[in-house]
Each structure stands twice: as C-alpha cells, then as structure tokens.
Amino acid sequence: MTTDYGAIAGKYKQYTTDQEEGGNSEQWLGRTPARLALGDVRGKVVLDFGCGPATNGRWLRKNGATVIGLDANSKVIEAARRHDPYSDYRVYNGLLAEALRSEHVDLILMSFSFCTIPDREIRYILRDMRSILSKGGRLVIADPNQEKAHGVKYRELHYLSKEDVQAGDYVSVMLGSGENAILITNDVYRRHVDYRQLLEEAGFSVEAMEEPVPGDDWGNEWAMERMCPPFLLIVAT
Numbered sequence: 001m002t003t004d005y006g007a008i009a010g011k012y013k014q015y016t017t018d019q020e021e022g023g024n025s026e027q028w029l030g031r032t033p034a035r036l037a038l039g040d041v042r043g044k045v046v047l048d049f050g051c052g053p054a055t056n057g058r059w060l061r062k063n064g065a066t067v068i069g070l071d072a073n074s075k076v077i078e079a080a081r082r083h084d085p086y087s088d089y090r091v092y093n094g095l096l097a098e099a100l101r102s103e104h105v106d107l108i109l110m111s112f113s114f115c116t117i118p119d120r121e122i123r124y125i126l127r128d129m130r131s132i133l134s135k136g137g138r139l140v141i142a143d144p145n146q147e148k149a150h151g152v153k154y155r156e157l158h159y160l161s162k163e164d165v166q167a168g169d170y171v172s173v174m175l176g177s178g179e180n181a182i183l184i185t186n187d188v189y190r191r192h193v194d195y196r197q198l199l200e201e202a203g204f205s206v207e208a209m210e211e212p213v214p215g216d217d218w219g220n221e222w223a224m225e226r227m228c229p230p231f232l233l234i235v236a237t
C-alpha cells in the first residue's frame with residue numbers, strides 16, 4: 001500500500017512546520033539547508049516538485065520567489081492551496097516537460113520527494129527536469145540519508161530497519177510519536193552512489209552532496225544526529 005499523503009496532509013503539515021524560522025529542530029536540519037542551497041530566490045521561478053501541503057512554498061514566496069508547486073496527490077494540492085493561496089499549485093499528471101513547456105524555471109526543489117519516487121519514474125522525471133531547467137539553474141534535493149541513518153531512531157524521526165536492505169527497496173519511516181505519529185511506508189532506500197548515478201544518467205552533474213549536522217551550540221542531545229547525519233543534501237546542475 002502506498003502512502004496517501006492526502007489523507008495525512010494535516011498531520012504532515014504540523015510535523016514539518018517550525019513554529020519559528022530556524023531554531024534547533026529536525027526541520028532546520030533537513031529542509032532549511034535545502035532552501036538555503038537554492039541561493040537567492042528573489043525574482044526566480046522555483047519549481048517545488050512533490051511540494052506536499054506547501055511545506056516550503058510560503059518560505060520561498062516570502063523570500064521573493066515565484067513558486068510553482070507540483071504534487072501527484074490532488075488532496076495534497078488542495079491543502080497546499082489553502083496554506084499558500086498566492087502560489088501556483090497543480091496536480092502533477094506524469095508529464096512534467098509538457099506541463100511546464102511554456103514556463104521558465106530557474107530552480108527546482110525536491111524536498112523529501114525524491115525518496116518517495118521509484119527508480120523507473122524518477123529517471124523519467126529527472127530527464128524532464130533537466131530539459132526544463134534554464135541555463136545555470138540548479139536542482140536541490142533534500143532526502144533521508146538512508147545510507148547512514150537506516151535503522152536509527154532520532155528524537156522525532158525513526159528510519160525503520162529492514163533486514164538485508166538493498167538499493168531500490170521500499171523502507172518505512174515513522175515521523176513524530178504518539179497519536180500524531182505518521183508512518184510512511186514507501187520511501188525508497190538509496191545510497192549516495194545511487195543518487196549520483198540517477199542524476200548523471202539524466203544529464204545532471206552533482207555539484208555538492210552533503211550531510212548537514214547540528215553545530216556544537218545545539219548541545220549534547222543532538223549527538224546521534226552528529227554521529228549518523230539523518231539527512232542528505234544534493235545540489236545538481
């Protein structure tokens with residue numbers, strides 16, 4: 001059974017939104033570095049692919065970007081439009097290049113969406129992305145760092161362990177705890193080399209592959225996140 005992000009859009013939005021910008025949180029460690037890796041977004045058109053319930057849209061718009069958000073789930077798109085009524089959210093129908101042929105796209109963000117898409121589909125999506133991205137544009141990906149974090153339980157995030165896990169396998173992730181917990185059952189397990197291969201096959205070159213870790217000033221309670229960085233950040237051009 002695939003994860004129905006439409007059914008969990010409300011809880012998911014809560015899990016992924018910081019009360020304040022920044023701070024010591026998984027949101028800051030995972031999504032914020034990807035937002036910052038986009039560079040100065042003022043006046044730029046940013047495609048937020050697998051946008052969820054406008055998790056990043058409002059931040060992007062506040063910083064001067066024009067946002068096009070695509071997501072395969074129509075309920076998620078409804079939620080995104082409610083949370084960020086001033087951006088352009090559309091249901092993705094599988095034809096990216098066709099949908100955006102007449103648009104100019106400066107930057108593409110895939111914030112925790114790459115991991116939800118199996119190889120056969122991501123290959124096709126990446127080729128389309130390469131073709132619509134304007135010259136000098138970049139693709140920024142934030143994903144679970146399964147290679148380092150598989151099986152690790154962090155404070156609000158648990159990458160459930162799968163025996164003999166192989167690249168391409170579906171793995172599960174538990175977000176939050178108690179009655180607000182969200183179980184995601186269809187993330188794809190990938191190692192760093194698998195990301196690089198998929199991107200290069202599609203004509204991208206990988207400019208950076210980083211594992212954001214909490215600074216010393218975050219304190220000792222973030223020791224696990226320093227030892228096994230939970231997130232992977234990729235910049236490709």
Ligand SMILES: C[S@@+](CC[C@H](N)C(=O)[O-])C[C@H]1O[C@@H](n2cnc3c(N)ncnc32)[C@H](O)[C@@H]1O
Pocket residue numbers: 005006016031049050051052053055056070071072073076092110111112113116117121
């Ligand atoms: C884990 S959520 C990430 C949402 C948001 N970008 C964030 O940073 O939290 C993954 C999103 O990708 C969407 N998605 C999954 N497969 C997709 C596909 N093939 N095409 C477009 N969107 C997809 C899901 O509906 C979901 O909203």
